[in-house]
Amino acid sequence: MPSSQDPYDVLGVARDASPDEVRKAYLKLAHKYHPDKTGGDKTAEEKLKEINAAYDILKNPEKRAQFDRFGATDGQGFGGFGQGGFGQGGGQGFEAPFEDFFDMLFGQGGSRQRPGGARPGNDLELRLRITLEEAYKGTKKKIRFSRAENCAECHGTGAAPGSRPETCPQCHGTGQVRVAHGFFSVTRTCPGCAGAGRIVSKPCRHCNGRGQRKANRELSVDVPSGVDSGSRLRVGGEGEAGPNNGPRGDLYIHIEVEPHPLFTRDGVNILCELPVTVTQAALGATLRIPTLNGEAELKIPAGTQSGKQLRLRGLGMPDLRGYRQGDQVVKIAVETPVKLSRKQKELLRQLESESDSRSYPLRKQFQETTRKGR
Ligand SMILES: [Zn+2]
Ligand SMILES: [Zn+2]
Structure with missing residues (x-):
């Protein structure tokens, strides 16, 4: 979404719209522009992306407050994340609202799993201390952190080389099972695979079947000039790898500006x-x-x-x-002045004897007021 676009305009809601009003406006538009209704029309698809991106901001109190303050949310308004894979997560911004959309449409809260067990990776949060001078000019900082990466030996599957994860027979790969509950049937996380949809019978020994390992990552981050303590930078797609090759989470950097001795x-x-x-x-x-x-x-x-x-x-x-x-x-x-020499004291006394009330209007006013008050 271009940062110039105002999410309030996109959803057609007032600045002070309640979360419920925002949600209703979103659902109405999302229905209208849904591919099922528009037959895959390109303009409608773009429109739906805008709607999703706008809702992504307005449904999140933190992002909404940030937009209200800065007119943009993390990573969008700063625009400084050109290098080293920054901003590659741009497309990911659409996924969460899409899932929300389907959850709401079909009433399957918690059905975020995709077939094959691919899940988005966790977001990471880091703290970065900078000086006031750096906040003034903007700076580039190398940061190092540890995050989950897909295991190179098994390519994130968790299965030993030469073997493959098998589709879970209990849920047939969906990660969920339906359980009869009186007249209703309820969807539950599959107990056979814990929702992964797959079962690894021969685990990869490098990652013990988890499919992921911790690895260090070094990134160079552009800190825009003007940041303050409490500013949060979002680096899209630099969070943890998604289980079963799902999309990466995002990296959030919390800025802390050190106190300055003069300013x-x-x-x-x-x-x-x-x-x-x-x-x-x-x-x-x-x-x-x-x-x-x-x-x-x-x-x-x-x-x-x-x-x-x-x-x-x-x-x-x-x-x-x-x-x-x-x-x-x-x-x-x-x-x-303190620790005065004899001569300095003498000069000050001379100054005092030369001064009259015209040189000290404030003192004069004070004295006059005091006299009147008596
Ligand atoms: Zn492995
Ligand atoms: Zn299963």
Whole structure:
């Protein structure tokens, strides 16, 4: 689904539609564009894919919230996953809703098994710590993790080389059996093969008949600029291998941005506190200060008070979609000098004796208010 497409538009529901309304709208459209109705019409097929992709987002509270926030869900809006097989799972996004669709249509909840026991692999979740500078610029990170891979010896079948898994005689390969239950018959997972649909009589000794082994995987991940702690990147098709050669799960990377010694983040803005001397604050100064994009000049106007916030436009974080850039907000902290020499003290006393109330309007106002209050 192109990221420009709005799932709310596709399903024709309001932004605040309830999960039930979303589901009803989806079912109505899915019926309308189902291949049985349209006779395999290509445009209808495309339309159905859009409908499925839209429902995939809106039925999942997490994805829906993410779309509402960023206008895209993981992996779609970021668009940075071009290399190393990233984004190959694009087609997989359609499978889950399709199954949902059939489950709902035929009322067979839990019938996710395909003949032959192929099942989608598990999703994996990883945590990735990055620095604020990396979050600012975007970065490429090598990650290593362990995941289930199909056993190379038996090609994921679990059967010893030279033998083959046999179709389970109890369920004839469907993985499910019907059990009479009064007037009804109920579908249950087949006890003969535990739902796999196949029985391995001579197990592969490399994987003990499981068909899978753990293996290390190294990936280079593009972390888009603007990510924050709590951002989640989806790398399609990099999760665990699916049992019996089912499709791979997805990999989810949870971003954690390390605290920075100078900067804190407030949405797209970067905050920092800048200590200045009494003289700099009083006379004004132009200072070079650190930003996430190297040094920048900050003009401090004469007569700047402590707590004053000055703004360096465009030197904050980019937002995830690249539409705008925040500011760096510099909070001035006038530092009272300490450990003064005799001479410095003398100069300060001179300064004090030269000053009158015009130089201290705040103090003057305070004193006047106090007097009136008496
Ligand atoms: Zn094996
Ligand atoms: Zn069976």
